[in-house]
Amino acid sequence: MWYVSRFIEEHNHELLLSKFVEYLRSHRKISDFEKAQLNSMRKIGIIIPKIYESFAAQVGGFNMVSFTKQDRPSKQLCDLFWSDGASQEDYRIFGDVLAFDATYGRNKYNLPVVFSGVNHHNQTCVFGAAMVSHESQESYNWVLERFLECMKGKTPNAIITNGDPAM
Incomplete structure (x- = not known):
């Protein structure tokens, strides 16, 4: 869904x-x-x-175009959050502790942010993921607001981060 x-x-x-x-x-x-x-x-x-x-x-590689904030085209995707139904159900059941990790799967474009936790088998569950164009407090606030909105307002009892000052 x-x-x-x-x-x-x-x-x-x-x-x-x-x-x-x-x-x-x-x-x-x-x-x-x-x-x-x-x-x-x-x-x-x-x-x-x-x-x-x-x-x-x-097959010839791949290219990614990057822009500074001033010259970014107005229709370029900047921030994105997504979570599927299974991830939302996992969060409903196992979302007491949330790992908010901006270094998970770090690629050369520095985009991914992952929300994860642990299930009853001590396996990692991914609750959601995001791509943010800037590691700023404003971007992280936006992502967290979308996360809470998607998870019907359920807040975790604890959040673990990587210590990024913007977080």
């Missing part, structure tokens, strides 16, 4: 150009050779992000 807190029609955009359709999940295909290559890499202990990097390098 999706939860949309706000939709602004003016921020909408045109449909995907036909030259990019092949990148949609519904149109992506992985060959038997690529499956075998992926499985071989996993068997020898290569982690998934490194496998993705390897595959990206094989």
Whole structure:
């Protein structure tokens, strides 16, 4: 079940150009050779992000455009929060302690923020994730407000952070 807190029609955009359709999940295909290559890499202990990097390098790499705040196009996505139904249910049951981690899965774009906890089997549960364009108090406030809104106002008993002053 999706939860949309706000939709602004003016921020909408045109449909995907036909030259990019092949990148949609519904149109992506992985060959038997690529499956075998992926499985071989996993068997020898290569982690998934490194496998993705390897595959990206094989097809010509990937680019990410970054802008300063002053020259950012007005329609560029800046902050995003998401949580699926299973994650929301896990939070309802196991959300007494929340780990709010801005260093989890850190990539070269410095975007991910993860909300996680631990279930009754001592396994990590991801309750939600976000991408923020700036590690600022304002961005973290926005993310936490969206998290609480998505989780129907349920607050954790304790929050663990990585000690970032903006948090």
